[in-house]
Every structure is written in structure tokens, then in C-alpha cells.
Amino acid sequence: MVFSWATLKTELSVLCRHGQFTGKLHQHTTEEWTALYSDLQGEGSVYKVIVSLKEEQLKKVLEAFPCSPNVEDVQMMHPDQTISLGILEEHPDYHFGKQWFFTPPPLVFPLRMEQGWIGIAVGAEPGRNLFTTVSLKAAGTGEYEVHVYYDGYYKEEGKACTVFLTNEYLASPNEVIASYSRLLQELQWAPAPKRSIPDWWKETFLCTWGDQFNITKINQSKPNKETETHHITTYETQANQTKWFKTLQDYGIPVGIISTSDKWQLDRYRPVPDEDRYEDLRAFVDWHHREGRKVIAWWGLWHIDGAPAKWSIRDENGKPLTLDPEHPELRKVMKEDIKQLISPDGFDMDGFFIDFTGRHPNGENCKKYGDKWGMELLYDYVKCIHDNAKSAKSDAMIMTHCCHPYFADVTDVFRLNDFLSKAPNSVQQGEYRYNIAAMTSDWLINMDNWWMYDLEQWRKYQKYAPTKGIPAAWHTQGVFGMGADSYGYEPFTEEDYIEWRDLWMEYRKKAGLS
Incomplete structure (x- = not known):
């Protein structure tokens, strides 16, 4: 079943500690995912990139699935709670404390609606995964923000991170994760190793x-x-x-x-x-x-x-x-x-x-x-x-x-x-x-x-x-x-x-x- 982003409104914000960057979002749609590429121009050091997503249907999100185990053993979350995924043992934005268990986890946020599961995810070309944490925050009714933390270590112009949105309802959060993994492999942003496994x-x-x-x-x-x-x-x-x-x-x-x-x-x-x-x-x-x-x-x-x-x-x-x-x-x-x-x-x-x-x-x-x-x-x-x-x-x-x-x-x-x-x-x-x-x-x-x-x-x-x-x-x-x-x-x-x-x-x- 197709999930339509027809009325999606987006906005890109770039927070810098030194210098100044401006940015644009470029949209590209494939059969399974819609990609929002962040294109940065300027000079300095990027602390954080924020991509705002506003879509009427996002009002109907019922719960969210965190793809990283956490110290509170929370496996389902209210859609208004911040979900943070990353590689740090602690981060100021971690709602449920330390998350060293999967570092890093798959950077995808499965969201449940009545018709099934959709996903919001983050990726980058090899060499540009310079972020430590990615957070999904409710920013109002029908609106979410994706926060990508670079901590001041991103300094390149051009394509930075990309936010991905699923184009269809899937049956489970696990199918959302699997689809995200295939996506990165198809883009050659993640390897698809041909394993020779010794017994x-x-x-x-x-x-x-x-x-x-x-x-x-x-x-x-x-x-x-x-x-x-x-x-x-x-x-x-x-x-x-x-x-x-x-x-x-x-x-x-x-x-x-x-x-x-x-x-x-x-x-x-x-x-x-x-x-x-x-x-x-x-x-x-x-x-x-x-x-x-x-x-x-x-x-x-x-x-x-x-x-x-x-x-x-x-x-x-x-x-x-x-x-x-x-x-x-x-x-x-x-x-x-x-x-x-x-x-x-x-x-x-x-x-x-x-x-x-x-x-x-x-x-x-x-x-x-x-x-x-x-x-x-x-x-x-x-x-x-x-x-x-x-x-x-x-x-x-x-x-x-x-x-x-x-x-x-x-x-x-x-x-x-x-x-x-x-x-x-x-x-x-x-x-x-x-x-x-x-x-x-x-x-x-x-x-x-x-x-x-x-x-x-x-x-x-x-x-x-x-x-x-x-x-x-x-x-x-x-x-x-x-x-x-x-x-x-x-x-x-x-x-x-x-x-x-x-x-x-x-x-x-x-x-x-x-």
C-alpha cells in the first residue's frame, strides 16, 4: 500500500559554530524511498543539520520503534518522544540514557500507523558519515525534525547527509530496517559483502x-x-x-x-x-x-x-x-x-x-x-x-x-x-x-x-x-x-x-x- 508524501513541506537548517553554511534540499524519488539530499554551501564547521518534515498524515503516527537497545529496555515509544541513535555511550539528546549496545545502530526510525509501518532514515556517501548522533523529534502536530549532529567536524561543501522517507506501508518495523539496509547497499553507501564463512x-x-x-x-x-x-x-x-x-x-x-x-x-x-x-x-x-x-x-x-x-x-x-x-x-x-x-x-x-x-x-x-x-x-x-x-x-x-x-x-x-x-x-x-x-x-x-x-x-x-x-x-x-x-x-x-x-x-x- 502506497504512502503518499504529496503535501510534504520540508526545511533545512544548518547550525555552525564557526563560519556560515547555507543549504538546500533536493528531492529524488525511487520506487521504495524518497530522498532529501542536503546540499551545503559556505565555509566553516557544521555543528548540526536539521531537516524539518511537515505532512498531514504524520498526525496519525501511533508509536515508534527504537532501533537501538537502551538502558531502560524501551522497545516501543510514544510518537512525541525523541528517539536518538548513534555511537556515543552518552549524548545530551539521549532520552533513555546510555546506548552502547549497538554502536552504531541502523539509523532508521520505523513509525507505526493504522495501515502499517513507515520509515524515516538518515544516510551519507562513504567518507561523509561524520555524524555521532541522529535524532528524530516531534516538532508539533504532523511535524518531525531530523537532527544530525556533526559536533563541528563537517566542513565540506556539497552533498552532506540525506534523509530518506519510505513510499509505502510495510508490515513490521523489521521490514523497514531491512528496506533501509537494502537501500544503502543499492546506493553503494554500504557494502554488500560476499562472505566466505569458515565453519x-x-x-x-x-x-x-x-x-x-x-x-x-x-x-x-x-x-x-x-x-x-x-x-x-x-x-x-x-x-x-x-x-x-x-x-x-x-x-x-x-x-x-x-x-x-x-x-x-x-x-x-x-x-x-x-x-x-x-x-x-x-x-x-x-x-x-x-x-x-x-x-x-x-x-x-x-x-x-x-x-x-x-x-x-x-x-x-x-x-x-x-x-x-x-x-x-x-x-x-x-x-x-x-x-x-x-x-x-x-x-x-x-x-x-x-x-x-x-x-x-x-x-x-x-x-x-x-x-x-x-x-x-x-x-x-x-x-x-x-x-x-x-x-x-x-x-x-x-x-x-x-x-x-x-x-x-x-x-x-x-x-x-x-x-x-x-x-x-x-x-x-x-x-x-x-x-x-x-x-x-x-x-x-x-x-x-x-x-x-x-x-x-x-x-x-x-x-x-x-x-x-x-x-x-x-x-x-x-x-x-x-x-x-x-x-x-x-x-x-x-x-x-x-x-x-x-x-x-x-x-x-x-x-x-x-
Whole structure:
């Protein structure tokens, strides 16, 4: 069914901190989408572009669907509430607080009407995705504004961002997301990779961060405990990894991929082991390889822990904010580190678990080496890791939570990321996140299972996850429940381990894994 924009009225506003830009909107219509191209003229630095949309039918919007999970676990919104999507952990315009789970998410806003779903979306040509956040704001009856934040880092004349509008009603918000992803691929604004998928990328996955968390919470829950001495990262060691994994091995639970977790590194900005934690990383990797398992390395982006100040992005007062992935000296070190970690002549690891992509620097007038910002800077960072890993080992696997179609060629496996612990709805959260990710690209999907509300939710999610994607575990011993009524540690039972083994063996059989 066609949705008509016949009476659409549009307006473009350009907010600058330095200089002045003016702009025009050029309209182009295809079968599925209407495109509003923003054409900028002038000089200076653009802080924000605002595209106003006024159309009588927009009065009939009933609710909106946020394409990024949020800390309040809101999955449907009132049409008058602001929806913000982007790559920052926090942004002044984020109505529901931190949104690091999908960074960036697909930048599309599905809106429900009586006849079906329509979509408003944002895109840009490769190289011009310099924005950090995109917001949809109700501006009055039948009127919306699309705010595209450049934070002062867009300085080019010509075509900037484009706002897209669907030309037909679709059956669900997932169909709107899928249509948006196809649109960017057809425009060649997002890649459509022809994937060659090694079987091992589909393997069952283990990261023992949950076991580290359990120890921390158990210790902190004791009377008069000095909680600052029991941070979760304290327990990331080769010995603990080995001990926890062997519990699953003893029960015959088939694990195909092992990941290190936060603080296996000496300095967080580099993928180099801390020998006080991993006394013989190569021996750890060799042991798993001999038994048919792969080993990947956790890497939290943007950290400046241990990095020279000159390799950082700094605020206008010179304070280091995050790592600067464009700095040429840093790039050289990253290339050498990745080769050493992944190459068979080095530690012979098999890829990376990329985390913390939402810790992008925030603010105007930052001092940095290159001219990239927003999505482009993050993409460049991930691509540097991806390309160097593939150069060292062609089947190296890169797992991210960058859910935008632009990242499809630098992400092999997409991870659903941390769940929330405020409500016992793990399966519902998994379904919500899986559907968004599955509509965005054809990447494999790691189903995650961190955090869990309580042991009962863990059990339900254990059964659900293998029916959708790659089953994963963050716990081997039990769950420290975070629900108000279940706060405390609940160990796994003999029956839990047996069912776990059966579920994962059945998954591997269906996935065609030997």
C-alpha cells in the first residue's frame, strides 16, 4: 500500500559554530524511498543539520520503534518522544540514557500507523558519515525534525547527509530496517559483502567475564568488605580461564571458541598480554588448538590506558579523552601488535572480540591528527584492526556490535551485546535485538547471555539462543542474579550442565559442525 508524501513541506537548517553554511534540499524519488539530499554551501564547521518534515498524515503516527537497545529496555515509544541513535555511550539528546549496545545502530526510525509501518532514515556517501548522533523529534502536530549532529567536524561543501522517507506501508518495523539496509547497499553507501564463512566462526562461544563478575559480587556482598579491591578485571587470568573452562569440559559441553576478557592486556590500548595474568599465552592458545578450539582476544576500543599522550584525542584544553586511531605512530604499533598476536609465528590467536565501540570521543574543538569524526572515525578504527588481522591470518574472525550496514565488511560476527538486568525478559530482549541485527546484514549473530536477571532466566535463554544464532556463555559456574527479588549467587545444578551439553551438541549438529 502506497504512502503518499504529496503535501510534504520540508526545511533545512544548518547550525555552525564557526563560519556560515547555507543549504538546500533536493528531492529524488525511487520506487521504495524518497530522498532529501542536503546540499551545503559556505565555509566553516557544521555543528548540526536539521531537516524539518511537515505532512498531514504524520498526525496519525501511533508509536515508534527504537532501533537501538537502551538502558531502560524501551522497545516501543510514544510518537512525541525523541528517539536518538548513534555511537556515543552518552549524548545530551539521549532520552533513555546510555546506548552502547549497538554502536552504531541502523539509523532508521520505523513509525507505526493504522495501515502499517513507515520509515524515516538518515544516510551519507562513504567518507561523509561524520555524524555521532541522529535524532528524530516531534516538532508539533504532523511535524518531525531530523537532527544530525556533526559536533563541528563537517566542513565540506556539497552533498552532506540525506534523509530518506519510505513510499509505502510495510508490515513490521523489521521490514523497514531491512528496506533501509537494502537501500544503502543499492546506493553503494554500504557494502554488500560476499562472505566466505569458515565453519569455525559458527562455533559455540565462551567468555568467562560472568565468572569474574560472580566472584566480585560475592565478595562485595559480604559485611564490611572493601569493595574497591575486588574489581571484576582482577580475576581475568590464564589460570582462572583454564579452571572455568575445564568445568564445561568435564561435563562434555562442546565449546568451539574461547575469548579472553577485559584486562588480559598489559595496557588496554594495545593487544599485548600482561604476563602477570597470562604467563604463557602461546601455550594457552596451543592447548586449545590441539583440542580443536579457536582463541580470540577481547579488545575494548578508545582506551588510553598506557598510551602516550600524543596518541590521544584531546579536548580544547589539551586533556586526553580517547585514543586517536588516525595517529600514524599508533597505526604502526597497532599493525605490529596485531601481526604478533594473530600470526602463527607469534601468539597464533584467531581474531578479535571488539568491545566498547560507544566510547567515541565527544565534544567540539577536539585536537586530533586526522579529519575523520563520528561513524567514519569508528569505521576507520575497526577497519584497521580487521584488515591487519586478515593480513596475518586470512580466516581471522572479527566480532563487533556495530549494527549499522556500513560496518558489514569489517564485521564477521555480530554480538547482541550486554542485556539489561531490570526485568526478567531475557528471551524478549534477545528476540528484539536479533531481529534488528538480522535485518541489517547477513553476518553471523552471536546470541550473548550477559547479564542475566536470575538463574531461571538463564535457563530460558539457554534454550532460546541456539534456535536463532550462535549460542554463547559468559558463565560456567552459576549466575549472580541481579533482579530485585533474586539478588544473590545461584550455582548451576547437575541438570543444568547436562541440558546445556545436549542443547549445544544439537546446535552443532544442525550447524553442520564436526
